[in-house]
Amino acid sequence: TQLLEQSPQFLSIQEGENLTVYCNSSSVFSSLQWYRQEPGEGPVLLVTVVTGGEVKKLKRLTFQFGDARKDSSLHITAAQPGDTGLYLCAGTYGGFKTIFGAGTRLFVKA
Amino acid sequence: GAVVSQHPSWVICKSGTSVKIECRSLDFQATTMFWYRQFPKQSLMLMATSNEGSKATYEQGVEKDKFLINHASLTLSTLTVTSAHPEDSSFYICSASTSQPTRTGLYNEQFFGPGTRLTVL
Numbered sequence: 646t647q648l649l650e651q652s653p654q655f656l657s658i659q660e661g662e663n664l665t666v667y668c669n670s671s672s673v674f675s676s677l678q679w680y681r682q683e684p685g686e687g688p689v690l691l692v693t694v695v696t697g698g699e700v701k702k703l704k705r706l707t708f709q710f711g712d713a714r715k716d717s718s719l720h721i722t723a724a725q726p727g728d729t730g731l732y733l734c735a736g737t738y739g740g741f742k743t744i745f746g747a748g749t750r751l752f753v754k755a
Numbered sequence: 756g757a758v759v760s761q762h763p764s765w766v767i768c769k770s771g772t773s774v775k776i777e778c779r780s781l782d783f784q785a786t787t788m789f790w791y792r793q794f795p796k797q798s799l800m801l802m803a804t805s806n807e808g809s810k811a812t813y814e815q816g817v818e819k820d821k822f823l824i825n826h827a828s829l830t831l832s833t834l835t836v837t838s839a840h841p842e843d844s845s846f847y848i849c850s851a852s853t854s855q856p857t858r859t860g861l862y863n864e865q866f867f868g869p870g871t872r873l874t875v876l
Binding site: 735 | 870
């Protein structure tokens with residue numbers, strides 16, 4: 646059974662602080678996606694990482710795929726209230742199968 | 756690109772009625788679409804995988820006669836909640852999948868619709 650553990654489940658920080666969200670598995674993924682979801686809306690794709698060790702940056706967000714393609718992290722620098730939302734990681738394996746992490750609910754206080 | 760729409764965005768119905776939710780990929784063809792259910796402050800729960808031209812594959816515990824899925828074309832999948840009851844009230848989200856090539860093979864990327872809020876009275 647494929648499992649994707651995401652941590653922390655909840656994070657409340659002050660504006661300007663940095664944070665890191667982790668997704669870990671014992672399984673190898675062909676790719677891993679990060680999504681952000683706001684209340685009452687569908688998840689929006691932020692990034693897809695494919696290659697082991699890959700690092701992608703999206704403004705203040707840095708995404709990293711582990712060398713063995715079993716884990717990934719999302720780092721946010723100088724968080725802003727607009728970053729508040731539910732962050733989901735999703736790992737793809739076996740071609741078209743995808744599993745989602747439980748999500749990290751981030752709240753950034755002004 | 757990769758826009759997925761859902762209709763309606765919200766619906767309120769009486770207990771015992773059926774509700775149909777449409778999911779469309781607007782600018783790409785999706786051979787596979789997924790239907791999820793999301794409870795408040797929780798992650799997504801996969802209900803079923805919908806493949807164009809074939810029967811949907813339901814996850815364990817999801818009643819296929821309760822949640823009817825039709826994937827008639829490469830851009831449209833529908834979810835019908837039959838004889839809805841208050842416990843079916845939830846946020847339903849669809850996604851459409853595309854496959855992207857890499858040096859080592861293909862990987863699946865899902866693009867989500869905006870969701871449908873169903874309230875059964």
